[in-house]
Amino acid sequence: MALEGPNVVLNSADTESENPMTSTQEAPAMITTALTGERADILETLTAHRQFLRHTVQGLTDDEARQRTTASELTLGGLIKHVAEIEKGWVDFIVDGPEAMGGGVDWSEPSPELIESFKAGFQLLPDETLEGVLARYDEVARRTDELVATVDLDLSHPLPEAPWFPKGAHRSARRAFLHIVAETAQHAGHADIIRESLDGQKTMG
Template sequence: MSTATLTGERADILETLTTHRWFLRHTVQGITDDQARQRTTVSELTLGGLIKHVAETEKSWADFILDGPAAMGGGTDWAEPTPEQIAQYQAGFTLLPDETLEGVLARYDEIARRTDELVATVDLDLTHPLPEAPWFPKGATWSARRVFMHIVAETAQHAGHADIIRESLDGQKTMG
């Protein structure tokens, strides 16, 4: 099924996700790699790091839809993470010296295409138990539908963060 012919709930999910992705991508329009790495607030967040984080988070949740909790690091003890896990997590929010904004955006496009195809084809009632982690309720399950709603929320939240960072960088406003 082509995503262009979707109707109803699937079309709504895809349209909402596409809108929030646009807001996020718009925040990095016309900036350099150095600007994408620049902190402009007291937060550690940067524009390039946010794009990278949102892309990898979307990929992780799409993997969860297809493969269940094992796709999200099943067996990892997040209550007491190792220094390597902490470093890996922090790197997920950082545009590293060997990475470019263009490369991170291309990866985001690739991940988005895969997610969009899942929106068009996967059984929205497919469910998996959430991975064991301190931030998830014990024994909870999420449907593919719920995962897509979470991806939308994650993208929208970070698009707002990116808007603030961009405005602090050079005054450009994305959302108003």
């Protein structure tokens, strides 16, 4: 895999005016200096949407993070868990290609085990904690941020066969990162509605 990019320095992403996290739920360090152009744009945008998502679970207990507050089955803890795994999946795709995203799975006839695994990916299970899924999200985010700074953004792989991907399509690292941004932003909006329905707290406003 071709690597390129400037030297990078790890700095805290947190500022009093921009970061909505409490001291117990701080976002991980992010790569900030020596990045310019689209790399900086990707990283700054992704970091902002991660912070919006994390803000929706500020001060919650595990039980509150599991609570449904709308007609949807989505919960705050489940969304954090899901977004972390989606981000990891696309980064694995950038590094290892389509097999990292379940290439070879017959999605036309998914097994009961596969269906249950998919559902569990949206749930904060009884043996999981909000603190644990946030720590997992931090770990995933650090790896992504390092890759944004170094990978050849034109590096491309074929997408695995799946009903939701165009047949025969490819995705570059650049497109994969943009997909992560879009996924994070979409679910941050979902999470904001769930949290406001829980106790009235909003990300902004």
